[in-house]
Amino acid sequence: MIEPTGLRARKKARTRDAIAEAAVSLFLARGFDQVSVSDVAAAAEVSKPTLFRYFPTKEDLVLHRFADHQGEAARVVRERRLGESPMAALHRHFRAGLDRYEPVTGLCDHPAVVDFHRLVFTTPSLAGRLTQYLLEDEQALAEALDPGPDVQARLRAAQALAVQRVLARTNWQKIADGRTARDVHPEAVTDADQAFARLR
The missing domain is CATH 1.10.10.60 (Homeodomain-like)
Incomplete structure (x- = not known):
């Protein structure tokens, strides 16, 4: 049967x-x-x-959780509001993730999530494999910015994803050092606002 x-x-x-x-x-x-x-x-x-x-x-046994977010930045840009710039859309999306304390933003103090991020960030082979995911995301975002894509689109994509990565890692480190997500939230929002303002 x-x-x-x-x-x-x-x-x-x-x-x-x-x-x-x-x-x-x-x-x-x-x-x-x-x-x-x-x-x-x-x-x-x-x-x-x-x-x-x-x-x-x-490595994929661990990083499949990141794979669930692959292509997310490109999707946010493609589905942005009428008249909204790509960077404004990415900023809005990241801010919404902070407000929901999503693990991908680093602003999640659930012990299992903190331990999971520690595993990823402190294991060289996982960090190396994660770079491959980021390169694929970068290419997808560049194509969403410019179907070409030209070098300027690739640079913009790389900068946007680097900003998100640094913000998330910074948020995680503060929580790993013993602070709560709720306590870190205002700083995370300020950091995101300033970073995306510079991108724009």
Whole structure:
């Protein structure tokens, strides 16, 4: 009997989530470099080939959470309000994320999120793989700014994404140092406003 497409998709999503959760739990407990792919597969009760069907690299087991935001900046620019500049749209979107305390802005003090960001920021191989995600985002944003895109669009895209990355890392560091997200929020908003004003 053939499974309906919807059921098959849900089963795949559950398997992917179970692998990712097992991986992150192990990495947080023992360190990224101390856990093998075989360890993750065993914890998730899947084979290594199955694991690699869902996550092409060990780093992707962690960074899939960032992949969920891939292309977001380009989408914000493409779907911006009539008459709104690209940088104003990106600024508005980032500010809204701060107000919702979204993990991607670094302004989230949930212990699991703080520990997850620490894992990513302090593991060289994860930081290196994250750079690849950022380069893909940069290309997508440049194309949204200018379908060419020319070097000016690529420079604008790189600057906008660098600003968001530095703001998020700064917010996370303040929280990792023991402050609450609510306490950091006013500073995060001021930093974002000033940074995007300079971009514009």
